[in-house]
Amino acid sequence: MSARVGVILFPGSNCELDCRRSFDALGAEVEMIWHGDVALPDVDLVVLPGGFAHGDYLRTGALARFSPIMDAVAAHAAGGGLVLGICNGFQILCEAGLLPGALKKNVGLKFLCKWTELRVDNADTPFTNRAHAGRRLRIPINHFEGNWYVDDETLRSMKENGQIVLRYTSNPNGSLDDAAGISNATFNVFGLMPHPERACDLLLGSEDGALILGSTLDHVASDARAAV
Amino acid sequence: MTRTDPAPYRALGLTEEEFEAIEHRLGREPTHTELAMFSVMWSEHCSYKSSRVHLRNLPTDGPEILVGPGEGAGVIEVAPGIAVAWKIESHNHPSFVEPFNGAATGIGGIVRDILSMGARPIALLDPLRFGPLDDARTRYIVEEVVHGISAYGNSIGVPTVGGEAVFEECYAENPLVNVACLGVIEDRLMHGRAEGPGNAGVLFGSSTGRDGIGGASVLASAEFDETSLEKRPSVQVGDPFSEKLLIEASLELVRRGLVVGFQDLGAGGISCPASEMTSKAGTGMKVWLDRIHLREADMEPFEVMISESQERMLAVVEPDDVEAVLDVCAKWGLEARVVSEVTKSGRLEVLKGDELIADVPAEALAEEGPVYERRFERPSWIDELQVATSGDDPPEDLAGAFLSVLRSPNVSSKRWIWEQYDHMLFLGTVQGPGADAAVIRLPKGDVAVALTTDGNGRYCYLDPYEGARLAVAEAARNVACTGARPVAITNCLNFGNPEKSDVMWQFVEAVRGIGDACSALGTPVTGGNVSFYNETKGRAIYPTPIIGMLGILERPSASVGLGFRSEGDVIMTAGATSPDDLGGSEYAKVVNGVVAGKPPGLDLDAERALIGFLQEGAASGLLHSAHDPSLGGLVIAIAESGLASDLGFELEASFDHRILFSESPSRAVVTCAPEREVELEGLAERHGVPLARTGLVGGDRFDFGSFSVAKTEATDVFENALPERLAASMSL
C-alpha cells in the first residue's frame, strides 16, 4: 500500500501543488488539507509546504501556527507521526514549537532563489534514509528568512544528537552551524529551507530532492512491514 | 461656474473641448462624480486617445489567437485544449515616485489582468530601464524596484522567469518598469462582460481607500490650488497576501461556474469595470456607493468611484449564486459585497443613499473617449544624427575593449536581480532567467512556451521604424534559440509626450515597424499597453517599445540552452555579420562614447530563415547550444555561452573590432558535436542560412584568436560588475 501524504494548504501557501506533484510522481497518495479543518485525515506524513502563509505578515509563520489544523498536527507529531516542513512550513513548525529555533532574515538582506549544495550529515532519519552520510545534494532554496538561530545550549545538544541533518556546503543565509535542515529529538518532525520538491526532475536541474521525499515513503513502508 | 474660473476639469487633465463633449453628450453639466469618472476613463491611459488610430493597423489575426487586443489579455492556444493568456503593462511613473510600491503594484495590476481572463498567472517577466548606476538615487530606485517585484511576485506565488535591465542616461529621471505576465486558462475562458439584467455585481478583495486619487483630489476642495494635490495620498501600497487570496478565490469561482463575467479594478477604479463590462454587453449598471467597503470613513463619492485601491475585482453573478460567491470569498478571507446590479438601461447609475449622484451612458465612458490624430513630423535632428559617425573607431586594445563591454551593466550578468525572484515555482522552469528566452513547461500537457521581452531604445532613437522592427526580430530570435516557434507578441510602448510632433512621429514609426515585422514573421499582436509622457523637465526618454514574444515548444525536453555543452564541440556562426552594424551598439557607447549613426540593417527574410534553422536544429537534436549575438555582438555572445556552462573556447580565425562587436541581427552562435558538423551545414543550406565554422569549445581561456582572456577573469567581470556598482547603495 502506498504511503498517504497530507499537504496542508494555508492561505498564502504556494508550493502545495508542487509538493503534490512530486510526491505523486514517487507513488504516494496525496491529499490536500485545509488549514481551517480541526482534524487530520488518516495520513502517514503531514507536509507543511512553502509559500507565504498569511503573507508572512508580522513574522514568517507567526499567524499560521494558530491555524485550527495545527493542534492536530502537533498531536500527530506527539504520537510519532511524520511531519515535514519545507521553507515556510519549516518556519511555521519553529513558531509552533514543534522544532527548535527561529528563522531570521538572510544575512545579505536579500531574498534568494538559487541552487545550493547540501551535505547529508545524518542519514539515519525517516527523511534521509535513502542517502548515505556525506552524500551531496543539489537542491534549490527560495527564501528571505532562512537564517536559522537557536541558543548555544540547544545547539550543542542538537549537534550531539545528530539533529542537524542537512548542512549547506556554502552557507547562503547565515544559518547557524550551516544548518539547512533540522529535526526534533525524536526524528519524526523535520524542517528544511531548501525545496526538495523542486529537485525531482532532471529537466529542471536535479533529482536529488526525490531522495528526501522518497525517504519518508520508504520509512512509512518499513513501518508498515514492521507492524505486520 | 464660468469658463474662466480655474476649472476643475483642467486640473483633472481634461481639455476645454473634452469638457464640452461631455456636456454635450449628457445634455447638461456633469456632476463632480461624473466629471471624475470621465477624467479617468478619458485619460490617455484608459482611452488610448492618442494611440488608437495607429494601433488599429497592427496585425492581430493568427491561427492560434483565441482573443486579440481589447480584453484583459490576449489568449493563445498553444496545444489542442490548452490556452494561455499573455499581456504586458507599464508602471513607470509610480515606480519613480515610490519605487518599491510602484513596482509591486505594477505586478499586482498585470496579474489581475491575466486573472480576469480566468487564467492562473504562472510566469512574470520584468523589462526594466534605469539611469546610470553612478547616481545614488538611481541605485536606490534599482534596489527598491527589484525588491518590490521580488516581495510582491514571490509572495503571490508567481515566478519571475525573465526580463531585462538596461541602464542609459535618458531613463535617469524616468525609469521604466514594465511587467509581462503569462497565465494558463484552468477551466474556462472568461470575458469581462456584464450580461443579464438582474444579475448582481459583487465587489471582492481589499477595501477601498484614497489610493491613487492624485490629481482628482482637486474636486474635494473649493479652491484648486497647489496644496490640494498634497492632501491625498496617491501612493498605492501593495498587499500581496490579498492578491494571492484574490487569485485563489477568483479561480475557485471560475472552476465552480459561479460567475458570469468579471474584471479587475485598476486605473479608473470601479468606474472602469462598471462601464466597460456593461458597454461590452449592451447592459447598464446601478451602483450603490454605501455598500462599498471603505478603508476610510469620510470618503467623497467621487473618490470612491475612481479610487485605485489595489487587489479588487468586480464579478457579475446570477442572483441564485450570490450566496455561494460570498461563501467562497469568506473562505479565502476576502471581503465581498453586492454593490451593484446589472440593468437594461445602458447607463451607469451611481446612488448615494437615495440620491442619484451620477447617471451617464456606460458607452460614453468606456467607448466614446476622444480620439486624436495628433500631428507628427520627422524631426530634422534625426537626419543629423543618422549621418554622424557611428562610433566605430578601433579600440586601443581589443582585450580591454572586450572587458569594458562585458563589464557594462547592460551586458553583465543580471544574477543580482533574478536571484531575488522566485523563478522556479510550478515546476515548469526548464530554462529560467539567464537564458535567451525562458522556457516554461505548462502544468497541463507536455508542452512548453518560450517567453522573452526585448527592446532597444538606442536603435529606436536613431530610427524608430528600424528599431521597432529590430526589437520584434530579436524577440523572435531569442525564442527560436530555445527551439520554440515564435507565435504572438504583446507590446509595451514607452514614449515621451505625444503632443510633441517629433515624439508622435517616433511613435507612429515604431508602430509601423512593429506591424511590418510582425506581419513578416507571422507573429500577430495580441494586445499591449501604451505609456506616454515619459518625460522629465521636458526631456523625453528614448522611444522604447518593448516586445513580449511568446513561442511554442512542442517538446519541452528538446529545448536548447545558450551554454556550451561539451568540450570538443564545434562552434559555428549562423547568419551574416556586417562590419557596418556598429551604430547604436554597446561598443560605440562604451568604448567611444557615441550614440549616433544608423541602427543595424535588418532583412526579415534572413531572420525568418534563421528562425526556421534554429527550430529544426533543436527538434532534430543537432544543436547543443544556441545563442544570438545582441548587445556587444559576437564576442559577447560567444563569451556568454562559455560563461553559462563554465567552459572555455578557442576561435579559429582573427577578426577586427568591426566584426567582433558588430550587432548585425539575424545571427546565432551554435554548437554541435564534431561528428555532426556536416549534417548541421546541410541543415543551414536547406534553410538558406550562411554557416561558418568559428572555433572549438574547450580549455580554460576565452581565446578569440586576435586576443584572449582567462576564463576566470571573464567570469569575475561578468558576475561582479552589477553587484559592485550597486554596492555603494543601501536601503532598509
Next chain:
Amino acid sequence: MRYAAVVDVMPKEGIADPQGQTIEKALPALGYGGVAEIRVGKRIELQLEAAGPDEARERVLEMCERLLANPVIEVYEVTIR
C-alpha cells in the same frame, strides 16, 4: 559625547497598512477580540557620537530622511537620550 537614539517609523496616515490589517483580521480567531487600529512600523535603536543632544538629533533626522525611513509613505519620530 555618545548619545542613544530611538527612531520610530510608522506608515503615514491614510496609506494602506496591509500588515496591520491582516493581523487585525486574524486576532479574533486567536481569541483577542476588541483590538482595533493596528499599525505596524519599525523601531530603530542606535548610538552615535555628537557634540550635544541637538547635534545628535539633527544627524539622526537627516539619516531618517535619507535612509532609515521612506518619507513618501512613512512618518518618523526621533528620541535622543
Next chain:
Amino acid sequence: MRYAAVVDVMPKEGIADPQGQTIEKALPALGYGGVAEIRVGKRIELQLEAAGPDEARERVLEMCERLLANPVIEVYEVTIR
C-alpha cells in the same frame, strides 16, 4: 474603556541582527561615521477595550508572549496610554 498600546519588539541582546548590521555597514559610505550598535525592530500600535490600564497591559503582554514577539529571538516592551 479604550486604551492605546505601543509594543516595541527588538532583537534579543547577543543575537546578530542582519538588518542593523547592514545599515551600520552602509552608514559611513553615506557620510555618517560614529554610529554604532544599530538594532532594528518593530513598533506595533493598537487600540483595545479593557476595564482598566492594568487589564489592558495584561492582555497586550499575553498577546506579545503568544503572537506579537518570538521569545526565541526577540524581547518586547509594552506601553499603555
